[in-house]
Amino acid sequence: MSGHLRAPIPSATMPRKETERMNTSPTKTDDAKLSWTAGNLATLDLAACTCAPVLGPADVGRVADDIDVWDAWPLADASGAPVPWHGGELWFALTAPMADDPESRHALARIHHFFREGDSFRHLGQTLPEGFSPGSREWSGAARLEGAQVALYFTAAGERGESHLTFRQRLFMTRCTLTENQNAPFGPWSAPREIVEPAGPYMAAQESEGRIGEIKAFRDPFPWRAPDGTEYVLFTGSAAAAPRAFNGLVGLARMDEASGSYLPLAPLVDATDTNNELERPHIVEHAGRLYLFWSTQAKVFAPGITAPTGLYGATAERIEGPWHLLNGHGLVFANPPSEPFQAYSWWVLPDLSVTSFVDYWGVDDASATEKPEGRTRFGGTFAPFLRLSLSGERASLT
Template sequence: MQRKENERMNTDPAKTDDGKLSWTAGDLAGLDLAACSRAPVLGQKDVRRVADDIDVWDAWPLADASGKPVPWNGGELWFALTAPRADDPESRHGLARIHHFFREGDSFRHLGQTLPEGFTPGSREWSGAARVEGAHLALYFTVVGERGESAPTFRQRLFVTRCSLAEDPDAPFGQWSDPREILEPAGPYMAAEETEGRIGEIKAFRDPFPWRAPDGAEYLLFTGSAAAAPRAFNGLVGLARLDDTSGTYRPLAPLVDATDANNELERPHIVEHAGRLYLFWSTQAKVFAPGITAPTGLYGATAERIEGPWRLLNGHGLVFANPESEPFQAYSWWVLPDLSVTSFADYWGIDDATAAQKPEGRTHFGGTFAPFLKLSLSGECAALT
């Protein structure tokens, strides 16, 4: 298998004249499902709820500019999307709020809701990132819908707010600054303004992730949809660069274009390792275009600099997948600079997607932090250790 991977990786990356990497059905045709790296199966002891009354999913740490979690109160400060525990776990997307948690070793303790109710201009909050910037904590996040709307809509916008940070776990945040929109959809990026839809099928303008280049330039990665291809499968990993004068970001060509292959390249982020940049994103089997057989998993690409050229990891992009017997057990992977990987326990103990829609779906939904995994990276190869 290693020889075949090397043969694929020695070919030129599929890229357009503007430098973006095109991720295609042809790339994924080289994916050997029988030999790909798989996460270990989760058992009951691995699914430890952090709180009885809330479900927890997409998570990220308070980090420095390199993405490394910063020490806080003898441990680490983390953020995640949460919603009240409900009979239908899928209803959480219409109720999502960012909460914060204290991590010490392998355990997480729930501390509370991060932003005041009614603070942001949307009806809910979706994923982002948190970074220490000078004396402040900067929280980048997705505003979804409109404040006060009677039914959830799916307009998505990218915002940041800042505050001072204290060591007191009962009152960690100073006064938050007014939330400020940092990038508007333009150029290659479609506005995500649907009033109704289904998760996995809606368009994307979300998941902001700030990244600082070695030369000090500030970039923003995000999940986007291609304006030039307004169809069912047009996912992008978007890129923008900070304008020091205006304090807002200027859209650039996307890093990855999955038009006609995949609809959602979610929660993109970059890790620097051994002199290379590693770009990671999560996606689900159900959002690949018809005719493409690829699993729910962590995918990625690598380059020596942000401008590229980017090459798919392992020749096809897949880093690792959920177990074949547990295809839905975890999702939303986030790689840290030490190559540890967090995610959340999704639907575990089932191998049939329809079971999640039945009353017993609640029983099989984890709604909590999953055990950390560990990656091995070497050039253009990546796998679980």
């Protein structure tokens, strides 16, 4: 549910001025592993930050003529590495029919799957049957191969059959058998099971109306297995202790073996009074350390904080911490200043390659993303892969 610049759906449940008035007293979630603050970001030198290469027309090859594609993830093994399949890899991404207004895609999002071979992606089709999801649309998640079983984690947005789109978000998982059919790789899916519910530090995301970028979050599930075999799930959350405009969290829950459900734990990152959305969090293990990554946009930082749209992260030796912001402030790399909207929703793989999608490219002013020019400048496709270099608490593009 990412890559948005503006809201096609008018009116928020709480006016912007009111939420900003609430943002007056610092409240951090108890026992958060890491607090991400304005003070951390004050050390960020925008002129010296690492930036992705500028995209040109040759970098924007659409994967299909009739759909927009964003927020991608692979069918991965327990380490997060893509699983080899028929000489390539299976990938998932959010898609929507190509429309005059690209921002309308969030109200139509469905998970589709693709075959990746080298640098090319081939569209295979819609992943979950119509009417299967408990929501009115499907938002981001992750997928893992366990033996011959595919475990697909996803966000159910809204309510199935609703006549007016809402922003309720719930975390689900479903399973199927991986087949050898290259055009139909998935067997029948099991009934979707809700894996963790908002409780404790986490606010329920159940607004009936909202503006994209300002709604609260309970989405983007990512499974991670610790070296001792303990199963966790990360997610994008909002702080229940700070019900105001900027209260983003990277949430964490641990599987309870007896029930098979995940029990909420203290968040990994608390960005209260700093940022509203720490999207699509995921962990990569490298050189004996854990690296936690998330994506966020310039527009969802709190007033007074200047930081770019980019990939951010932190590192620790173990899930319990202590966690330290990468590069001291969290920014790994940003979109280039001349192309501040060109890509979004970065996903780091264990080989340190990084995928994303082409957002609005060839523009440096948000007004240029409005209709009708916005349609001509919206990529809606996979972006070229980048590659990271990680060393202790330092991270950069190679």
